[in-house]
Amino acid sequence: MDTDSYYSEIEVEENLESLTQADIARLVQIFAVLGSSNRAGMSGHDVLHNAISQVLANERPWPKDVSVISYLTQSGRSTISNEEEKRSKLLIAPTIDEVVFNEDNKVAHTSAVVRFSNPSPQSGLESAQSSSIIKEWIEKVRQLFGEDKEASCFIEQKIAEQKKSKILIICEFSDQIYRNVEKRIKDKVRKRFPNGLPWGEIES
Amino acid sequence: MNINFIKQINNYVIESTIEADDDEILSTIGHTNYPTWEDIHSVQDFILTAVKCKRQQRLEKNRALYFDAKKEREHSRAFAKTTKTVSEMFSDIIVAMQDKDKVPKGLLVAFRKQGQDGNDDDIKELWHTLVELGLIEISDDDQ
Numbered sequence: 001m002d003t004d005s006y007y008s009e010i011e012v013e014e015n016l017e018s019l020t021q022a023d024i025a026r027l028v029q030i031f032a033v034l035g036s037s038n039r040a041g042m043s044g045h046d047v048l049h050n051a052i053s054q055v056l057a058n059e060r061p062w063p064k065d066v067s068v069i070s071y072l073t074q075s076g077r078s079t080i081s082n083e084e085e086k087r088s089k090l091l092i093a094p095t096i097d098e099v100v101f102n103e104d105n106k107v108a109h110t111s112a113v114v115r116f117s118n119p120s121p122q123s124g125l126e127s128a129q130s131s132s133i134i135k136e137w138i139e140k141v142r143q144l145f146g147e148d149k150e151a152s153c154f155i156e157q158k159i160a161e162q163k164k165s166k167i168l169i170i171c172e173f174s175d176q177i178y179r180n181v182e183k184r185i186k187d188k189v190r191k192r193f194p195n196g197l198p199w200g201e202i203e204s
Numbered sequence: 205m206n207i208n209f210i211k212q213i214n215n216y217v218i219e220s221t222i223e224a225d226d227d228e229i230l231s232t233i234g235h236t237n238y239p240t241w242e243d244i245h246s247v248q249d250f251i252l253t254a255v256k257c258k259r260q261q262r263l264e265k266n267r268a269l270y271f272d273a274k275k276e277r278e279h280s281r282a283f284a285k286t287t288k289t290v291s292e293m294f295s296d297i298i299v300a301m302q303d304k305d306k307v308p309k310g311l312l313v314a315f316r317k318q319g320q321d322g323n324d325d326d327i328k329e330l331w332h333t334l335v336e337l338g339l340i341e342i343s344d345d346d347q
Contacts, residue, residue: 019247025243028239049246049247049250073218182216189216190216190224
């Protein structure tokens with residue numbers, strides 16, 4: 001391995017030992033925002049344990065230009081995605097007891113098999129519910145910045161998926177004002193929604 | 205309505221969590237919707253134990269490598285320093301070969317072949333192999 005670009009085994013151990021209590025709190029919080037509980041059924045600190053084990057096993061080389069927080073965040077993000085995938089397979093796959101064979105040895109069209117091979121008849125309803133949840137959350141964010149005209153303009157343009165160049169023109173921001181408004185929004189949403197918005201619960 | 209906006213807000217929460225001062229982060233520990241001190245201590249203990257275990261494994265691996273290399277060096281040194289003549293080596297081999305329970309069959313065949321056609325170098329090589337296998341003991345007098 002290229003020791004100039006990647007941390008050695010010993011350096012990785014030293015990096016992990018140098019994690020402060022504040023860093024650990026940040027990581028546990030970040031995993032909660034990423035949906036450790038509702039997507040993977042794991043606590044934030046369980047995801048962090050898992051990420052630390054993977055890092056110590058040297059499963060992926062750690063580039064020296066990536067901070068400990070970023071590296072562990074990426075590792076934890078993969079853990080959550082993998083667990084979510086495993087859970088979703090368990091939910092949709094029929095168990096062997098649910099699969100029934102006909103006399104000619106073909107799979108019978110039982111409810112379990114139909115469920116596995118066709119979209120749920122309730123999917124339309126779930127989609128409507130998801131849309132309603134998204135609307136509700138967007139409204140909560142709007143209300144949070146009701147008194148702040150600059151932030152409100154920024155938020156409306158973000159909802160409309162406008163790029164920075166457009167937002168600068170529409171909201172009449174300089175680069176500096178854009179950064180200030182964005183920072184204000186970041187800090188306020190963190191304090192109001194420390195675990196983020198539960199997008200993992202929303203059917204996309 | 206777009207889910208991307210919801211994801212964007214979550215990214216803002218993450219970025220702000222990373223950028224916030226340590227004091228601010230520490231002051232939230234134990235509050236509703238934030239990590240508890242139990243979470244923090246559990247991770248600290250986990251790191252301590254996991255790193256200690258990793259170091260112990262590395263130490264044991266390096267120790268095994270060191271002793272293997274040391275043993276190899278000692279055998280090589282014994283061979284290089286031995287004052288035994290070829291005929292003495294041949295006698296050692298004969299004695300070792302009499303203990304059929306310990307000597308692998310393949311070696312017996314090789315010995316018979318070298319015993320008939322082998323030259324001095326073959327005998328030295330076989331003697332060395334038997335020393336390495338522990339079938340011939342070298343005393344300090346031999347060095």
